Amino acid sequence: MDDLESLAAEIDRASTVVxxxxxxxxxxxxxxxxxxxxxxxxxxxxGQFTYGRFQRDPAGFWDDRGDLQRELFGEAYEPNAAHVALAELAAEGYLDAVVTQNTDGLHRDATARVRGATADGENDTTDESEGTDHEILELHGNARRVRCVDCGRRQDADPVFERAEDGDLPPRCDCGGTFKPDVVLFGEQLPGAVIQRARTLAGESDVFLAIGSSLVVQPAASLPRQAAADGTLAVINLEETPCDGDAAVVCRADVTEAVPRLRELVR
Ligand code: APR
Structure with a gap:
């Protein structure tokens, strides 16, 4: 945690922090x-949750995905001190963008909490700000929504998972198209505009913070190295990552200690 002081000073001086x-x-x-x-x-x-399986066997995919959805999002989660500290850093003008691999929507909830509003959950994956203080780029989509593969309509995931659980497999949109969780599956390309934006942010950043990721899944895992070529990379993670060697600061700590501490030091 000692290195966080020098990192905070860099954040203070930086014009773009991601x-x-x-x-x-x-x-x-x-x-x-x-x-x-x-x-x-x-x-x-x-292997059961790939894009290939969804295309080959949408009913079987949806059946299994219901179990995974319950495991991942069976409870209502609240943002923690690390999400909130990032939202506060953004509100205070120190953080320009959060690029997340998570599909849980908790960065938006934290931002809404910091702004004293409620998250609307309607934001697009490429949403730039929409009234937030910073950009939140959900690289892998948002599991609270589903999207029709034919007409592109998005809607709340819960009722669609309930239908699947009741045997309506695969659940379909009014237009007849199959719904897909609004997340990027293994073997599925990230939307071009989304990864392009993430690369631009990584390239523009003076300080890039990689927080709570094993940094093994591409293309997200290539962003820290790209950022380190021209700026300062900091890795905050409990375990070693393949990007640690490129980082100026490696903080092996719990995010709920390190991120609020960093925010205190920046202010
Ligand atoms: N504080 C700090 N680090 C933590 C904490 C914590 N409290 N808890 C866990 N970690 C670290 C772990 O040590 C691990 O290295 O977070 C990392 C999480 O790594 P993964 O589970 O691999 O998650 P992620 O990197 O987000 O996975 C990328 O893989 O399966 C896909 O699409 C999925 O978006 C996901 C992608």
Whole structure:
């Protein structure tokens, strides 16, 4: 945690600061991580949740996805001190963007909480600000929504998962198209505009904070290295990551201690 002082000074001087977050930032809220001890992929077979399976066998995909959705989002989660500290840093003008791999929507909830409003949950994955103090880019989509693969209509995921649970498999939109969770599945390309925007942010950042991610899933995992080429990379994560060697600061601490501490030091 000692290095956080020098990092805070860099953030103070920087004109563009970007955070990339992963499952580790939501773990203290109770959301399971994917890897590591008791990670979701220890209990579920990643191979059943690919885009290829969705296309080949949408009914089977939806059947299994219901179990995964319950495991991941079966409870109502609240943003924790790390989400809130990032939202506060943004509101105070120190943080320009949060690029997240998480699909839990907790950065938006934290931002809404800091602004004293309620999250509307309607934002697009590429949403730029929409009244927030900073940009929140949900690289892998948002699991609270589903999207029709034909007409593109988005809607709240809960009623659609309920229909699937009642045997309406695969659940379909009024237009007849199949609904898909509004997340990027394994084997599915990220929307071009989204990854392009993330690369631009990484390239423009003077300070890039990689927080709570194992940094092994591409293309998100390439962003820290890209940012380090021209700016300062800091990694805040409990475990070692493949990007630690590129980082000026590696903080092996719980996000709920390190991120609020960083915010205190910046102010
Ligand atoms: N504080 C700091 N770090 C933590 C904490 C914590 N409280 N809890 C967990 N971590 C760290 C773990 O040590 C681990 O390295 O968070 C990291 C989470 O890594 P992953 O579970 O691999 O999550 P992530 O990097 O977000 O995964 C990327 O993989 O399966 C896909 O689409 C899914 O978006 C996800 C992507």
């Amino acid at each position: 955070a990339l977050t992963g499952a580790g930032i939501s773990a203290p809220s109770g959301v399971p991580t994917f890897r590591g001890d008791d990670g979701v992929w220890e209990h579920f077979d990643e």
